[in-house]
Amino acid sequence: MFKHSQLDSVKAWLAHPAHAAMPLHARIQRAIRHLILDGALGAGKPLPASRALARSLGVSRDTVESAYAQLHAEGFIERRVGSGSFVAGMTEFTQGWRRPRHDSLRQDSAPPLSQRGAIMFHSGGLHGVLRPRPFLQGIPETRTFPLPLWERLQRQVLKEVGTQALLHSDPQGAEPLRQAIADYVNLERGARATADRVLVLTSSQQAMMLCATMLLDPGERIFIEDPVYSGARKAFDAAGLDCVPIGVDRHGIMVEQIINDPQRAKAVSLTPSHQFPTGATLTLDRRLALIDWAARQQAWIIEDDYDSEFHYAGKPTACVQGLDPHDRTLYIGTFTKSLFPGLRIGYAVLPPPLVQPMTVARSLFDGHTASIAQLTLARFMEGGHFGAHVRAMRGIYAERLEVLAGLVRKYLAGFVEPRVPVGGLQMPCMLTGTVSEQAAMDAARRAGVELTGLSALYAAGTGPAGFLMGFAAYTPTEMEDAVKKLARAFRAVEQRSPP
Structure with a gap:
């Protein structure tokens, strides 16, 4: 039979609010399992008869029998006909696990992370926000989004595509969406894009991580704007890159500092249409000088066009990618700010040689893409609703x-x-x-x-x-x-x- 303390422990499991969603038999099974793993019930110890335990706990005998059956299936107890139920004989490994260990991890101890893992952890991340408080930046208005229209388009997709939409999808992204993105950035941003150069991603942050890990090795130099978008800086730091800050004035990043730097860098990351956070626009002469530098140095330009749709004075300038005849520019965009954060769709327009490597890498990190939202977004764009x-x-x-x-x-x-x-x-x-x-x-x-x-x-x-x-x-x-x-x-x- 259980000691009073052991029976109280099982009763506490039954009553704990955190376990309220569990069926009764699962709570009893978990409670007894903890007693065994903690060493409170040693190998060979008898368990109470199911009828007696049911009476002590105020539950049905079938409930206790279900708990015992699961414990037996998992190897925690042995059931002997005519003798009852006993704690199974623990192996030497399990007994060693049960004993308190001085080197075991505590909740408040430093986790044993890699150098890259530690950088990612300490850089922080996004926190879930049901309704953002003023004046959290980078959040669009979602209360006016045309949800009925979106729902209708999604129903059309499911009706026409059927169960095919439930299967694995193109790792590069749904072709209709890639075509819609290419048409959009060509018309609105002056890009040079085709559907086969577009890679659909979950976010611009994922694009930054891909660029950091696929284009540069740890320790290699990348020029960044100063001040800089923190998401890009965190991605580059996590990849172990040597981030070289370049000042920003009212004309954008000071390209002459890049050109005159005696040490070679593999890439430059910038927000030319609307620099974050100063709002400066990179002038045409600096764009052309940067394109020339990248071609001569065989370096990459990572162009983050994060909220170019929202320009309030004059017309927005064409993107760097559309001006670059050498295909050294990777253009990154997102629908998180133009539509709604829960959509989780971004994209990159890539130089042709990078499409396959980046697609394979994205698949390695993230599996296949989610087709239903992509096909719905494609319809939303094709019908002129996005514009x-x-x-x-x-x-x-x-x-x-x-x-x-x-x-x-x-x-x-x-x-x-x-x-x-x-x-x-x-x-x-x-x-x-x-x-x-x-x-x-x-x-x-x-x-x-x-x-x-x-x-x-x-x-x-x-x-x-x-x-x-x-x-x-x-x-x-x-x-x-x-x-x-x-x-x-x-x-x-x-x-x-x-x-």
């Missing part, structure tokens, strides 16, 4: 940017100065008062407002103090409420600061 949605959101975002700039000037004057961009989904603000960047970030978080600090986006973490304010996903009323909270929070910090 219509982008045009509608461009108008909404331009209005929200204007509203946010006005709110910052009205309520945060003396604390920050807004730098109104010509495009994108976020607005940089430079701190002008006595409140430090860290103090501003901490105060905002306590007030329920999310800000992205600017100085950490610079190579040495010593850039100008300020923050980014995302505006696309928030209504004017939501933004006004949040800006007022910031104003109160900043005033409280200022009042506590010593003179």
Whole structure:
């Protein structure tokens, strides 16, 4: 029979809220298994008769019998006709496992990661957000997305493709979507793309990881913008690359620093249409100089065109890839910001020699692609709905940017100065008062407002103090409420600061 402590342990398993979703027999089986693995029930020890245990636990005998049957099937107990149930004879290995070990991992101990794993872990990642708080940047408005239209197109796909959509799909991506992407970037971005040069991915972040691991070896140099998009920097750091920061001015990345650098680099990563986070656009002369440098050095240009759809002043410039006659440019785009984050579809337009290697690598990392969402998106684009949605959101975002700039000037004057961009989904603000960047970030978080600090986006973490304010996903009323909270929070910090 069980001791009182053992019976109490089983009862605790039955009553624990975390186990509420488990059937009763599974909870009893898990509880007894833990007693065996922890050494509380040694090899050969008898278990209570099923009828007696059922009475003690207040359950049916069949429930206990089901638990015993599973324990027997897993080899934890032996059942002898006429004698009852006993803890199985444990092997020497299992007994060694049961004993407490001084070198066992604790929850608060440092995990034994590789150098690359440690870099990836400490660089942080995205956190699940059911409804983003103002002013989380990079998030589009999703409440106005035409869901009924999307659902209708998806039903059409399932009706016409049938069960074929449930099977493994093309590792390069569904051909109709690749063709739709090629047509779109050729028309809207001035690219030179064909369907066979498009690789469909889950995100631009996956594209960065592929570029980092497939084009460069650990220790090799890559030029990056300074300040830089943190996602790209994390991908390159995780791959063990030597990231060389190149300054950015109002004309974009300073290409002359790249050309004059005496040491060779294998690649350069940039956001030329709308530099993150400054908003600068790379001028044509610098684009052409960069293309010439890449051709002479046999280097790669990694062009992240992350939110080029949203340009509010004048017409957006053509992408670098469309200007490059030497096929040294990899063009990366995403639908995460133009449509909705849950879609999980991005893409890369690749030089022909890289298509097959990149496709194989993507398959190694991620298996095959998800066809239903891709085929639905292809229909959404072919029917002109994507263009219509982008045009509608461009108008909404331009209005929200204007509203946010006005709110910052009205309520945060003396604390920050807004730098109104010509495009994108976020607005940089430079701190002008006595409140430090860290103090501003901490105060905002306590007030329920999310800000992205600017100085950490610079190579040495010593850039100008300020923050980014995302505006696309928030209504004017939501933004006004949040800006007022910031104003109160900043005033409280200022009042506590010593003179």
